[in-house]
Amino acid sequence: MKLIMSAATLAALLHITPVVVLVKRPDAVRTLLPGADAFTAREVHLSDADAHRLHEAVDWSPEDGVLTFYTGSAGSTAVGGLVFVRVDTPHGPLEVAVGFTPQGTVRGAIVTKATVEMKPWVLEAVGAGLGDPYRGLKPGAAPDAATAIASRAGNLAVYVAREVDKGVARALASYGAFYDHVRT
Amino acid sequence: MLYDLRRADVRIKWLVTALLATLGLSYVFGALMVALYAGFTPQHVAATYAGPEMAMPMPPETTVVVQHPMSMTDFDKPELHVVDTDLLIQDTHVHVPMYGIIAAALSVVVIGLSLSRRLSLGLIALLFAAPWFDFAGMWLTKFASPRFAIVTLAGGWAMAAGYVIVAVLAVHQMWLSKERT
Incomplete structure (x- = not known):
């Protein structure tokens, strides 16, 4: 019986709960690229060398070796860029949308997807001000919202913040190296 | 046989x-x-399990950029749920x-029903074979051909059919049959 209970517990622990949408992508786009009415998808197909460089920098490679940035503009005025980054955690994937100003600083970061299990942790982290420390960061900076919210959030919210930090770091590294440094 | 659900204790x-x-x-x-994550058509199942891994695009020698305009509604398109190899292992x-x-x-329920030995x-073969087909189809779709999506669908429907057959027979023999006690 002990063996069966252990196996059942292990199976439950290993079972990743389904992913739910916390913020719809269009809503994240409206928030992070305010006022934009025209958009361009900029797909950067990384060479082996560049993919390796990115992996060395942030321990991450984009799916299929393709980074997709979205640029927004209002008329002839650039509003900024946006990238959706996936972070795989032991509790399942998170998706973080990171928006940039035309000057290349972070305008904001929004967790758009999480697993059912992580959703309350994300909501607690957001309530504790998860998004605030990211604003104004430039490529090369080290995001650390986990430390910033540690005094006003529980351990699991801080854990999620640490995972979101990874997502923002990946977005910063990608944006800094590849957003407008590659010829079309 | 002693184990007969028609004549079993009500408990x-x-x-x-x-x-x-x-x-x-x-x-x-x-x-x-x-329905939410894979769909019930061979095309949806193939897209879920074969995914981009079937195409295996080679990385370019130098990094290249492809741009195309898009509208706000493009951000709202449902994303395809893709099961990669790691997730399929899990x-x-x-x-x-x-x-x-x-x-x-x-x-065990089948054994307690009044059925011929062959049936x-x-x-029992159907109950165990169905999940084998279900998962064999997923693996074959990923690594052999998207056409094997039909095997996964067959396995899924076979699981449903097996359950319905057993449930209907059991409920009928336990609660409705004239021969019950």
Whole structure:
């Protein structure tokens, strides 16, 4: 019986709960690229060398070796860029949308997807001000919202913040190296 | 045979009925989950399990950029749920033991039904073969050909059919049959 209970517990622990949408992508786009009415998808197909460089920098490679940035503009005025980054955690994937100003600083970061299990942790982290420390960061900076919210959030919210930090770091590294440094 | 659900104690009948109801509930939500994440057509299943890994695009020698305009509505398009190899390993590891236990539980019900030996053997084979087909189809779709998506669909429908056959026969023989006691 002990063996069966252990196996059942292990199976439950290993079972990743389904992913739910916390913020719809269009809503994240409206928030992070305010006022934009025209958009361009900029797909950067990384060479082996560049993919390796990115992996060395942030321990991450984009799916299929393709980074997709979205640029927004209002008329002839650039509003900024946006990238959706996936972070795989032991509790399942998170998706973080990171928006940039035309000057290349972070305008904001929004967790758009999480697993059912992580959703309350994300909501607690957001309530504790998860998004605030990211604003104004430039490529090369080290995001650390986990430390910033540690005094006003529980351990699991801080854990999620640490995972979101990874997502923002990946977005910063990608944006800094590849957003407008590659010829079309 | 001593084990005959038609003549079993009412407590046994009630246990089997509760088991079938619980499994039925889980099957209904299993079907809803399939509808949400994989779909019920060979095309959807193939897209879910074959995914981009079938194409295996080679990375370019130098990094290149492709741009195209898009509208706000493009951001709202439903994303395809893709099961990569890692996730399929995990799914197989988690689901197959559970399917085995469910098939065994339903087989125990089958043994208690008044059926010919051949029909009982056939039903037990169906209960265990269905999940094998289900997962074999997923792996073959990923690594052999998207055409094997039909095997996964056949396995899924076979699981549903196996459950419905056992549940209908069991409920009929336990609670409705004239020969019951």
